[in-house]
Amino acid sequence: xxxxxxxxxxxxxxxxxxxxxxxxxxxxxxxxxxxxxxxxxxxxxxxxxxxxxxxxxxxxxxxxxxxxxxxxxxxxxxxxxxxxxxxxxxxxxxxxxxxxxxxxxxxxxxxxxxxxxxxxxxxxxxxxxxxxxxxxxxxxxxxx
Numbered sequence: 622x623x624x625x626x627x628x629x630x631x632x633x634x635x636x637x638x639x640x641x642x643x644x645x646x647x648x649x650x651x652x653x654x655x656x657x658x659x660x661x662x663x664x665x666x667x668x669x670x671x672x673x674x675x676x677x678x679x680x681x682x683x684x685x686x687x688x689x690x691x692x693x694x695x696x697x698x699x700x701x702x703x704x705x706x707x708x709x710x711x712x713x714x715x716x717x718x719x720x721x722x723x724x725x726x727x728x729x730x731x732x733x734x735x736x737x738x739x740x741x742x743x744x745x746x747x748x749x750x751x752x753x754x755x756x757x758x759x760x761x762x763x764x765x
Contacts, residue, residue: 647730656723663713666709669710671710676704678704680701695713
């Protein structure tokens with residue numbers, strides 16, 4: 622799939638790390654480092670602008686290494702970038718650790734997955750078909 626992109630950052634375009642990678646790392650595009658205090662959130666620019674093909678979206682997700690090692694995650698995870706959005710791709714990060722975290726220019730802050738989707742067409746009905754699960758909700762299928 623081809624995606625048109627404008628790169629106003631001074632970093633290379635996102636790329637897949639391996640042949641089977643689903644996500645590409647997004648990098649912070651900063652004039653100065655940002656110190657993210659515990660429980661603080663901020664909007665981090667990437668310098669990227671794109672035009673996704675119709676029927677696709679980009680999902681912005683946390684990087685597992687930052688999450689487990691530093692407690693840094695994407696607040697609205699996954700963040701959705703719609704095909705008709707033309708603004709800068711930015712990432713909402715939050716520091717869930719007890720220590721301040723400094724975001725450096727060029728740091729890999731999140732990953733982005735581009736995927737196809739379908740739009741739903743609602744059909745109102747009076748009842749739904751029965752299933753084994755029925756109305757069983759959170760934790761209904763057991764602990765094991």
